[in-house]
Amino acid sequence: MEQNKKIMQLNEFELIESIQSGNISICVIGIGRIGLPTALSFANSGLFTIGVDINSKLVEMINSKIFPLKDEPGYDVIFDKVINQKFYASTKIRDVVPNSDVIVLSLPTPMDENNIPDYSALLSVGKQLGELLTKDSVVIIESTVEPGFIENEFINSIENSERKLVAGKDFAIGVCPETANPGQIMNDFEKLPRLVGAIDDHTSNVIMKIYKHVFTVDLISMPNCKTANAVKLTTNVFRDLNIAFVNELAILFEKVGIDIMTVLEAAKSKYNFQVHYAGPGVGGPCLPVNSYQMINLAKKMGLNTLKSVETARIINESMPDHVIDLLHDAFIESGKSLENANVLILGISYKPDVKDIQITPAEVIIKKLKFLKINVLIYDPYFKSTSVFNLQTESNLIEALQKADALIIVTAHKEFHNLDPIFLKSKMKSPIVIDSKCIINYKTVKNSGLIYRGLGRGKI
Numbered sequence: 001m002e003q004n005k006k007i008m009q010l011n012e013f014e015l016i017e018s019i020q021s022g023n024i025s026i027c028v029i030g031i032g033r034i035g036l037p038t039a040l041s042f043a044n045s046g047l048f049t050i051g052v053d054i055n056s057k058l059v060e061m062i063n064s065k066i067f068p069l070k071d072e073p074g075y076d077v078i079f080d081k082v083i084n085q086k087f088y089a090s091t092k093i094r095d096v097v098p099n100s101d102v103i104v105l106s107l108p109t110p111m112d113e114n115n116i117p118d119y120s121a122l123l124s125v126g127k128q129l130g131e132l133l134t135k136d137s138v139v140i141i142e143s144t145v146e147p148g149f150i151e152n153e154f155i156n157s158i159e160n161s162e163r164k165l166v167a168g169k170d171f172a173i174g175v176c177p178e179t180a181n182p183g184q185i186m187n188d189f190e191k192l193p194r195l196v197g198a199i200d201d202h203t204s205n206v207i208m209k210i211y212k213h214v215f216t217v218d219l220i221s222m223p224n225c226k227t228a229n230a231v232k233l234t235t236n237v238f239r240d241l242n243i244a245f246v247n248e249l250a251i252l253f254e255k256v257g258i259d260i261m262t263v264l265e266a267a268k269s270k271y272n273f274q275v276h277y278a279g280p281g282v283g284g285p286c287l288p289v290n291s292y293q294m295i296n297l298a299k300k301m302g303l304n305t306l307k308s309v310e311t312a313r314i315i316n317e318s319m320p321d322h323v324i325d326l327l328h329d330a331f332i333e334s335g336k337s338l339e340n341a342n343v344l345i346l347g348i349s350y351k352p353d354v355k356d357i358q359i360t361p362a363e364v365i366i367k368k369l370k371f372l373k374i375n376v377l378i379y380d381p382y383f384k385s386t387s388v389f390n391l392q393t394e395s396n397l398i399e400a401l402q403k404a405d406a407l408i409i410v411t412a413h414k415e416f417h418n419l420d421p422i423f424l425k426s427k428m429k430s431p432i433v434i435d436s437k438c439i440i441n442y443k444t445v446k447n448s449g450l451i452y453r454g455l456g457r458g459k460i
């Protein structure tokens with residue numbers, strides 16, 4: 001910032017002028033799936049932005065003008081526009097933070113093998129911020145955390161440094177939880193309202209002014225950080241719960257001989273029904289983790305359990321077993337043995353049309369198939385001719401089909417939407433199809449010669 005006053009000392013008029021003239025400097029720590037588009041948006045709005053990341057290969061790639069998020073439409077163009085002009089990447093947090101007015105954190109918040117939230121990246125950066133923050137800089141946490149984590153743990157990680165900085169006095173802090181959907185981040189950044197919560201009203205106002213300049217979406221002011229984080233978790237846990245509900249119905253409807261997709265399509269006509277779809281499980285870095293964050297919070301607060309959320313997790317985590325049950329059932333009908341069969345997995349991403357396998361149900365299904373001594377083949381348009389889960393992936397769909405005794409559709413990538421039963425029958429070694437996303441047209445299966453099991457459809 002050129003003027004001497006720090007951002008928190010500016011009056012309303014000076015603040016707006018500073019933002020509009022690109023006179024404040026931004027640092028985004030963690031430039032992965034969410035942080036990089038965020039940093040690019042800041043830079044594209046005219047604010048000088050540096051992205052900091054411990055992944056030196058990623059930083060090198062970005063500074064060599066190679067855009068790493070190929071499945072994120074729109075940001076490639078912005079990247080080309082701002083790289084080495086308004087945006088740079090760096091591994092050197094010590095050089096960048098002291099020269100930044102605003103420090104945005106988009107660090108990972110995964111969970112460990114016992115489903116306990118792992119906030120170590122945030123806490124380790126918090127400790128460094130305690131040594132590096134300049135007076136009156138603003139820290140904004142976009143990472144998803146459980147309500148109360150900022151107030152009870154993260155602020156302490158900054159304040160506990162030798163400098164004994166005090167939040168609200170020496171530095172300002174707030175949250176703006178990220179809610180974008182991978183694969184459509186630009187669309188969501190342009191349309192989805194954002195929540196802002198902060199340690200005090202003045203900080204909240206400063207953050208709102210900056211975000212309004214960058215994102216041009218509605219901003220919703222929250223009374224504090226924990227309420228903003230509670231909203232973010234609530235929306236995702238809601239989805240996890242509703243998916244568990246349809247997954248359970250799917251298993252029931254298979255037994256009754258009802259097609260879940262027909263039910264959901266008609267149910268959508270009721271104004272207060274919000275549709276969710278059944279599937280082989282719920283993956284990704286958000287939904288499963290967010291449910292466990294809520295469960296963790298409940299335990300911390302002395303509640304024994306959060307029954308509905310825990311039950312949803314149990315149901316959603318059992319779905320890979322159900323997919324294998326459908327496979328068993330189809331092999332019984334075919335009279336063939338599953339042992340040593342070639343089973344082709346179509347799609348390993350945790351959701352359609354993105355290159356992302358974090359907590360994907362495909363991994364669980366593959367492990368279970370291997371345990372059953374089944375040869376697993378993988379075809380995914382985003383992972384061609386590479387090694388994933390210790391398997392070499394296929395490069396050509398038709399060649400993969402020719403080797404397959406059965407296939408399991410796990411991810412509804414666009415490339416699989418028009419798979420025709422007669423085409424599959426003509427190409428596959430044996431025509432067994434498990435459609436865990438119900439993407440094959442129900443009506444075309446009959447008389448096609450496929451041995452077909454759709455999740456939530458059962459035998460056709």
Ligand SMILES: NC(=O)c1ccc[n+]([C@@H]2O[C@H](COP(=O)([O-])OP(=O)(O)OC[C@H]3O[C@@H](n4cnc5c(N)ncnc54)[C@H](O)[C@@H]3O)[C@@H](O)[C@H]2O)c1
Binds near residue numbers: 029034058108181182
């Ligand atoms: N991906 C999503 O769908 C999504 C959507 C909304 C919110 N979120 C939340 O946003 C946050 C970031 O998620 P993401 O998907 O972008 O994660 P990511 O793993 O894609 O990116 C995180 C980046 O942080 C870097 N990093 C890790 N530790 C670091 C450290 N100590 N210092 C500097 N950099 C470090 C990593 O190298 C990585 O590049 C998480 O809290 C996540 O829950 C994610």
